[in-house]
Amino acid sequence: xxxxxxxxxxxxxxxxxxxxxxxxxxxxxxxxxxxxxxxxxxxxxxxxxxxxxxxxxxxxxxxxxxxxxxxxxxxxxxxxxxxxxxxxxxxxxxxxxxx
Amino acid sequence: xxxxxxxxxxxxxxxxxxxxxxxxxxxxxxxxxxxxxxxxxxxxxxxxxxxxxxxxxxxxxxxxxxxxxxxxxxxxxxxxxxxxxxxxxxxxxxxxxxx
Numbered sequence: 204x205x206x207x208x209x210x211x212x213x214x215x216x217x218x219x220x221x222x223x224x225x226x227x228x229x230x231x232x233x234x235x236x237x238x239x240x241x242x243x244x245x246x247x248x249x250x251x252x253x254x255x256x257x258x259x260x261x262x263x264x265x266x267x268x269x270x271x272x273x274x275x276x277x278x279x280x281x282x283x284x285x286x287x288x289x290x291x292x293x294x295x296x297x298x299x300x301x302x
Numbered sequence: 303x304x305x306x307x308x309x310x311x312x313x314x315x316x317x318x319x320x321x322x323x324x325x326x327x328x329x330x331x332x333x334x335x336x337x338x339x340x341x342x343x344x345x346x347x348x349x350x351x352x353x354x355x356x357x358x359x360x361x362x363x364x365x366x367x368x369x370x371x372x373x374x375x376x377x378x379x380x381x382x383x384x385x386x387x388x389x390x391x392x393x394x395x396x397x398x399x400x401x
Contacts, residue, residue, distance in 0.1 A: 206340050208307060208350060226394050237338060237397030239354060241305050241390035251307060251390050253352040255338060255397070291340035291350050295325050298336030298354070298397045 204293040205259040210286030211250040217281035228274025234261025255293045303392040304358040309385030310349040316380040327373025333360025354392045
């Protein structure tokens with residue numbers, strides 16, 4: 204499996220709007236086993252996305268999906284910066300869906 | 303919902319053993335919607351755990367579960383340090399189980 208833990212810094216007051224855009228664009232991605240969007244509880248300009256894929260290839264392919272491309276296009280103006288992007292190797296747990 | 307993204311620094315060569323202990327002790331926790339254990343892809347002494355709970359209360363209650371207490375007891379000797387503990391407010395995504 205392939206995983207990512209990513210931080211996004213959002214333009215002020217735009218977090219909810221960006222979250223809606225991301226949620227809309229990421230609900231049907233082949234090979235995705237988990238994709239969870241979170242607000243940072245302490246910083247109102249920060250979003251965290253934790254992802255698990257059946258392979259790095261599936262993750263890369265998802266970036267070309269029309270729905271993801273549309274979300275990136277719509278959401279880009281609200282993104283101030285990308286913070287840490289931690290690459291992981293998920294090994295198990297609870298909440299890993301079938302690909 | 304309540305979430306955590308946590309980093310654990312592991313004694314050298316003990317990561318796989320600690321992962322097994324954590325997996326064994328965390329498979330049946332009331333209120334848990336997602337609990338995923340990952341190796342850091344770049345650092346072989348680091349584990350990441352991403353968690354989603356239906357409430358902070360459920361998370362706190364889980365720490366007293368016999369299985370979690372046993373895992374903490376068994377795993378503690380292999381833990382060198384706890385890194386970032388990021389508190390989040392999960393808002394949605396894919397792979398959030400029913401509580």
